Amino acid sequence: MEVAIxxxxxxxxxxxxxxxxxxxxxxxxxxxxxxxxxxxxxxxGLISCPSTIDDHARHHVLLAEQLGMPLxxxxxxxxxxxxxxxxxxxxxxxxxxxxMAEVIVISSADSQRSSVxxxxxxxxxxxxxxxxxxxxxxxxxxxxLYALIAQRWMHEYNWTPEQIAEVAVxxxxxxxxxxxxxxxxxxxxxxxxxxxPITDPLRLLNCSLISDGGAAMVVTSAERARSxxxxxxxxxxxxxxxxxxxxxxxxxxxxxLRMLVSISADAAFAQAGIDRKDVDLAMVGDPADIxxxxxxxxxxxxxxxxSVDFVQGGTLRVGGGLPTNTxxxxxxxxxxxxxxxxxxxxxxxxxxxxxxxERQVRDAKFAAVHGNAGVLTSHCxxxxxxxxx
Amino acid sequence: MPLDLEVIAHSLDRPLxxxxxxxxxxxxxxxxxxxxxxxxxxxxxxxxxPRPRCPTCLSGNHEWARMSGxxxxxxxxxVHRPLARWFAEKVPLVCAVIELDxxxxxxxxxxxxxxxxxxxxxxxxxKFEDVTEEITLPKFRPAPG
Numbered sequence: 001m002e003v004a005i006x007x008x009x010x011x012x013x014x015x016x017x018x019x020x021x022x023x024x025x026x027x028x029x030x031x032x033x034x035x036x037x038x039x040x041x042x043x044x045g046l047i048s049c050p051s052t053i054d055d056h057a058r059h060h061v062l063l064a065e066q067l068g069m070p071l072x073x074x075x076x077x078x079x080x081x082x083x084x085x086x087x088x089x090x091x092x093x094x095x096x097x098x099x100m101a102e103v104i105v106i107s108s109a110d111s112q113r114s115s116v117x118x119x120x121x122x123x124x125x126x127x128x129x130x131x132x133x134x135x136x137x138x139x140x141x142x143x144x145l146y147a148l149i150a151q152r153w154m155h156e157y158n159w160t161p162e163q164i165a166e167v168a169v170x171x172x173x174x175x176x177x178x179x180x181x182x183x184x185x186x187x188x189x190x191x192x193x194x195x196x197p198i199t200d201p202l203r204l205l206n207c208s209l210i211s212d213g214g215a216a217m218v219v220t221s222a223e224r225a226r227s228x229x230x231x232x233x234x235x236x237x238x239x240x241x242x243x244x245x246x247x248x249x250x251x252x253x254x255x256x257l258r259m260l261v262s263i264s265a266d267a268a269f270a271q272a273g274i275d276r277k278d279v280d281l282a283m284v285g286d287p288a289d290i291x292x293x294x295x296x297x298x299x300x301x302x303x304x305x306x307s308v309d310f311v312q313g314g315t316l317r318v319g320g321g322l323p324t325n326t327x328x329x330x331x332x333x334x335x336x337x338x339x340x341x342x343x344x345x346x347x348x349x350x351x352x353x354x355x356x357x358e359r360q361v362r363d364a365k366f367a368a369v370h371g372n373a374g375v376l377t378s379h380c381x382x383x384x385x386x387x388x389x
Numbered sequence: 390m391p392l393d394l395e396v397i398a399h400s401l402d403r404p405l406x407x408x409x410x411x412x413x414x415x416x417x418x419x420x421x422x423x424x425x426x427x428x429x430x431x432x433x434x435x436x437x438x439p440r441p442r443c444p445t446c447l448s449g450n451h452e453w454a455r456m457s458g459x460x461x462x463x464x465x466x467x468v469h470r471p472l473a474r475w476f477a478e479k480v481p482l483v484c485a486v487i488e489l490d491x492x493x494x495x496x497x498x499x500x501x502x503x504x505x506x507x508x509x510x511x512x513x514x515x516k517f518e519d520v521t522e523e524i525t526l527p528k529f530r531p532a533p534g
Contacts, residue, residue, distance in 0.1 A: 127472065131496075133406035134438045137526055138498050139468055139476045140484040147466035148486055155464070155509045199484075200467040246438075248486045248494045253464065 002222035002388060003093040004232035006103075007036025008346040013213030013334045014182050016114045021051035024109035024214030025063050032105060032216035037229030040067060043218075045074035045101030047091055049084035049108035049338045052129075063107070074101035080242075081129065082285050084108060085215070085342035086371030086380040090238045092219040102220060108339035109214030129374075131246060143207050143288060144199040145247055145375040150290040151201055152253040156305070161201060163308040165192035167289040168205050168331050170316035175328025177318060177359035182209050182334045206289045208330035208340065215342035217349070222388060233349045236274070236366075237383035239267025247375035254304075257376055261298020264379040265370065272366075272383035276300055279383075280364040281351055282324040283344035285372040286331055292316070292324065295370045299381065318359045326351060326359050341371045345382075352386040403475045405524050412439040414453045419525040422517040426493065428454035437493045458515035459532060460489040462499065465507050483507050487529055501530040 009031025011017070011024045025048065033039060046069065050059040060075040074095050078088035085108050092104040127136055130145070140148075153159060169189055175181035187205060195204040225232035241263035243250065250256050269276070276299070284295035293307040301322055302310035316324040327333040327347040330340040348367040350356050365387060371380040408416040415438075418425025428435045429443035430450045442449055465485035471477040483499040485507070499507055500516070512532035519525045 131438070132404070133408075133412065135496050136404050136472065137406055138484050138496055138528075139472050139479060139482050140466070140496065141468060141470060141472055144466045144468050144484055148464040148484075151466060151509065152464040197467075197469045199469060202466075246496075248496055 001097045002234060003096050003219060004222045004225035004234045005089070005217050005349050005384070006220050006225040006228045006232055007032040007034070007038065007218035007230060008349045009033070009035050009216050010343065010346060011109065011214035013180065013215070013336065013343065014211060017111055017212035018114065019111070021054045021109045021111050021214070022063070022066055024111065024212070025107045025216070026067055028109055028214030028216035029067060029105050029107050032218050035230055036218045038103065038218060040069055043069065043103050043105050044072050045092065045095060045104030046072055047076050047078050047088040047104060047106045049078050049088060049106070049342065051110040052337055053111050074104060078106070080378050080380070081373030082287060082338055082341045083371035083373035083378050083380045084338045085345055086369060086382055087240065089219065089235060089345065089382055090240065090380065093235050093238065096219065096221055102224065104219045105216055106219065107214065107216040108342040110337040110339055111212045112337045113210045113212045135246070141199055143202060146288040146290060147199040147202045149247065149253050149257070149376060150206075150288065153290060153294070154201060156254050157308070159308050161193045162189050163312070164206070164289055164293065165189040166308070166311050167292045167316065168192050170311065170314060170320070171286070171292070171325050171329045171331045173317045174323070174326045174359060175332035178327050178333060181328045181332055182211055183328075183332050202288055208287050208335040209332070211334040211336040211340075213334050213336040213339055213343070215339045215346055217342075217345065231353050231386060233352045234385050234388060235382060236385045236389060237268035237270070237272030237381075239264040239271070239381045241379045243377045245374060245377065247377055250377065258294060258298045258304060260377070260379050261295055261370065261372070262300060264381040265299040265368070268368070268381040268383045272385070273389070274366055274383065279322070279366050279368045281326055281348070281361045281367050282322055283348050283367060283369040284324060284329070285341045285344065285370060286325060286329045287335070289331060291372060291376060292329070294376060295372065296322075296324070298379075299368060299370055318361060323361045326356070326361060344371070345369055348384050352384060403520065404473060405520060408523070411441055415439050416524065418453065418455070419517060419527050420523075422525070424456040424458045424515045424527055425453045426456055426491070427451040435491045435493050437495050456515075457490050460487045460513055460529075462486070462507065462509055462511045462513060463488040463494060464509060465499065467504055467507070485529070487513060498528045499530065500528055506531075
């Protein structure tokens with residue numbers, strides 16, 4: 001049975017939502033349902049991607065209660081960090097194909113920026129996902145764990161900060177075309193390599209933003225989706241690879257890490273039955289710019305060690321050879337934690353519907369969406385398309 | 390007592406580990422200024438962090454073996470921003486992935502070194518910081534010579 005994304009919605013994405021994550025979840029779900037032309041009474045399944053600020057043991061059940069959804073056939077929480085939403089799409093597709101639900105909503109929301117405004121270091125909220133015994137006593141920011149990977153890649157491939165900076169510059173260009181992006185001013189390579197040092201080799205502009213916001217989507221059978229308000233976006237392929245919890249347990253930071261991305265991508269491409277050259281746009285989870293590069297190599301758009309060459313000259317920009325993170329990604333659109341990569345999925349859906357105005361990728365038929373989590377230890381790739389197969 | 394993250398963020402208290410039933414011998418070793426890790430008595434694999442099963446052969450049989458304390462910097466980052474208020478006067482600090490000569494990796498700090506002198510491949514040796522009566526943290530410094 002073919003399954004499709006029938007609606008997408010966002011809630012108060014940006015600097016300060018001014019509300020709890022529960023309201024963001026509810027508003028995002030309402031927006032996604034309205035987009036599909038459905039109401040809450042049409043929904044029989046819910047997958048929540050829990051918030052770091054207001055987590056709960058049965059987050060999905062509590063959210064359903066707040067939604068006014070007392071009876072449902074399928075609920076669960078997706079707990080794969082930044083890859084929660086991409087993994088949740090897989091779960092929704094399987095549940096619908098198994099006949100366990102007909103219309104499933106997936107939501108992600110967090111108020112990481114505003115809710116932690118009273119703390120001197122916002123990232124502390126995320127620290128409990130890392131090791132309080134073997135990491136935190138040594139003082140790494142969460143983004144420092146990505147810096148350790150960036151440092152190793154730069155060492156092994158002789159990459160320079162100037163080469164890598166093109167990722168942030170390109171994604172910012174894309175964000176400049178999106179009216180809702182958190183930051184839209186164009187930046188230069190020079191801006192990136194002279195921005196405030198955060199955790200070497202990562203500077204401020206190499207890192208994702210910290211945001212609030214909610215994101216949701218509606219998944220249903222292709223048949224049902226075709227009867228709804230918006231053109232369906234079909235889930236053609238799915239693949240996953242889960243490895244260690246702590247990134248420093250990976251056997252190595254380059255080949256093994258790239259292989260994990262490839263395992264997930266190869267499975268997704270094989271199921272979709274398309275080649276890399278068929279892909280019109282890519283979405284890659286980007287807690288830091290290095291993740292975009294690793295994702296591009298892992299998905300085999302560029303040979304090992306050559307992604308920095310691949311991205312030069314505007315490849316990732318709208319209008320470039322492989323428009324990537326066309327809304328700006330977590331670096332420039334928004335990064336409310338786990339919802340950050342849900343926003344990548346929403347952008348892919350909007351691109352495939354042709355709704356993106358100035359930043360529209362022309363004749364977009366296929367999008368490759370790569371979700372990653374846990375400092376690049378968990379991976380989920382989806383191939384989306386706008387034609388039934 | 391588990392760490393309360395709100396407390397970490399606001400207080401000047403230092404975030405410290407909480408030894409558990411698997412890890413107590415590791416922390417006991419650190420208190421004696423010995424780097425002691427689990428070594429599988431079936432296949433010889435050394436593992437860090439302390440866990441109930443061998444990641445290579447899945448055996449639960451192990452001994453606590455003293456490491457040489459020598460290794461090299463597999464990767465590192467110089468952290469400029471404090472994770473919590475306690476670190477405000479400690480940054481910039483070097484947080485590194487250390488690969489021990491016994492083949493396992495750990496996150497730790499490299500200290501007693503000029504920040505500009507830290508590099509991938511640099512040889513390091515373990516040192517110990519006694520923090521409380523219960524907790525001593527293994528850290529690293531450039532290897533002598």
